[in-house]
Amino acid sequence: MAKTQIPTLKADVRGEKGSSASRRIRNKGSLPAVLYGHKEESIALTVDHREVETMLKHGTLLVELDIDGKAEQALIKAIQHDHAGDGMLHVDFERVSMDELVTVTVALDFHGTPAGATHGGIVEYQLTEITVECLPMDIPEVIRVDIAHLEIGDSIHARDVVPPEGVKVARDPEDMVVAVAAPRGVEEEAEEEAEKAGITEPEVIGAKKEQEEKAEE
Amino acid sequence: MGLMPKRVKHRKEQRRSVKGRATRGNTVAFGEYGLQALQPGWINSRQIEAGRVASTHFLAGEGKVWIRIFPHKPVTSTAAETRMGKGKGEVEYWVAVVKPGTVLYEIGGVPEDAAKEAFLRTAHKLPVRVRFIRRRHGL
Structure with a gap:
């Protein structure tokens, strides 16, 4: 079902950039983010990790960012995940206007x-x-x-x-x-093709040429 | 011989160490559920095949299993009762080099419980610690 109200997400302008600064932000329970689009300048932000997580759980993509009192409507465009863990690393927000197709x-x-x-x-x-x-x-x-x-x-x-x-x-x-x-039933995969052909080691690229050259000599 | 490359540039390779985390092949890309490595290591072609057989047999023809790794690396060994020297040994088996975060197998088209059970059986065949993961939807 489409939303009738846009959820608000509090965001702060992020002064310090870079991986070490981002790590410090994540350790505090926040999440580094960025807002871009509409040919305006991009802004580095910090948002609350838990709030973003809750929004995503409810399938929310459209948010109203409250950046130090200034409201900006944005779409959650991309999320970087920690693939070896479970958490998020970074969120991308893209500016949208309510009358443009997304x-x-x-x-x-x-x-x-x-x-x-x-x-x-x-x-x-x-x-x-x-x-x-x-x-x-x-x-x-x-x-x-x-x-x-x-x-x-x-x-x-x-x-x-x-x-x-x-x-x-x-x-x-x-x-x-x-x-x-249609059901396949338990199918035993055929033996490897290579095995059928009796091949036990791969072909070495360039090895044939060398052998031929030696034979010619 | 199980899985191995069809063509290689060099017959034998140096061992090298497995460093860092996986930066590629670390997401569920084909199925709905995946088995992700948590440790670095080598998984040989027999282990890969044993893992596949374990899950496919449990699923009894339902769904689909994808193998996300391939044994590209040859491992050599010197024959028993051989004196040292006389060059590098012969290729004995092939391994896939696995970094923490690599998705090893994927399953799709079955309920989560069945996928978990199937991967539990696969995990017993593998030399690295693994965990069950789901596909990340949308973003």
């Missing part, structure tokens, strides 16, 4: 158990999120996709996804979203 990725919410799955079919999810184009106020939290009617061999493509009013799916309509495939 392109965002929205999660797909699959409803129901496919009829084919109860008969042994395998549900194959090809897309779990989809790119949409809409006005900032119309960004949906999730897009619901009903899959209960799918039999074995049936599939849903991007063109079949019904977005809420004012939202347009910005993907190739032929892209597969979800399909129910």
